[in-house]
Amino acid sequence: MRRFHLHLVSDATGETCITIARAAAAQFQGVDAVEHLWSLVRTESQLRRVLAHVEAEPGVVMFTLVDPQLRALLHEECRRIDVPCIPLLDTVIAALSGFLGIESRNQPGRQHVMDAAYLKRIEAMNFALGHDDGRSSATLGEADIVLVGVSRTSKTPTCFYLANRGLKAANVPVVPACPLPPELGGLTDALVVGLTCHPEQLIDVRRSRMRMIGDIGETGYVDPLQVEEEVRQARRLFAESGWPVIDVTRRSIEETAAAILQLHDRRA
Missing domain, CATH: 3.40.50 (Rossmann fold)
Known part of the structure; x- marks a missing residue:
């Protein structure tokens, strides 16, 4: 069984990260993903603490951050320590934005409102x-x-x-x-x-x-x-x-x- 570290970084609960990451990892036989869930990451200091853990236990980073500054920092630091950094919602949001003709709100946790x-x-x-x-x-x-x-x-x-x-x-x-x-x-x-x-x-x-x-x-x-x-x-x-x-x-x-x-x- 091959083990690897999977860092899931989210500015909300992380449920989306978990669901997508597990669905993807399940397609690989003989692989055991050691999950590290980093939820409610909304400030630079919080993200830097996450990055310290990623550097200590490098693997794959998947994220659902919407703040552009945090996203840029995550990409930059992952490139520095040479680990893959995968945005999970970018393609979907870009496609929706192009179809609807409007920009996304870039607001964390929008799917968890008490409506x-x-x-x-x-x-x-x-x-x-x-x-x-x-x-x-x-x-x-x-x-x-x-x-x-x-x-x-x-x-x-x-x-x-x-x-x-x-x-x-x-x-x-x-x-x-x-x-x-x-x-x-x-x-x-x-x-x-x-x-x-x-x-x-x-x-x-x-x-x-x-x-x-x-x-x-x-x-x-x-x-x-x-x-x-x-x-x-x-x-x-x-x-x-x-x-x-x-x-x-x-x-x-x-x-x-x-x-x-x-x-x-x-x-x-």
Whole structure:
């Protein structure tokens, strides 16, 4: 495994840097990027402290600074110590500026303003928290999306990912011999999606969860025959209800959420 230092410099939270850098680094097999996140860098003194660390542990610098003086200083110093310096947003901003015919504001953190969209995301987060694992079923009708599935099919983290996109997402577990909330059958506006998973992966995930909480006993929760029957019954439920189904086997949370968002957009 080849390791290298990756310095991410931002005048805001650094989320954009992290996302782009990880997406790029993931394309290289056998490479381990040691990330150094330098966020809220807005003064020359702050930037010089970052540069001292870059010089001590040279690698690749990626940045999303908008202040022209800080950008010039970063480029100059990186050239001096002979490390690559990559502006992540320049091409996009230049293309937008050319298309729109106006200059960019060059204002740090513009994407994090507390506007209506931000407040909507907060509301969605609170909704996901209050409607996790079948709770608050009386207000299930307020959801934009409801995820249904057996235990450990990533329902909760997927709901919070969707909430970060401003969608009210609830999740309902399918538990053997336990009836689903009656409100689920009466939903008309919400998109209901069934999540399923290959039994073998489900058992691995459940065993891992049990080890985390200190439970190492053998139970029906990880019994192969019972898990297979759980998955089979859940799939039968989804088919009878006419709900779209997403197999989360070997899918990341982001990939599952992307598939759900496509279903939601087509339904809108």
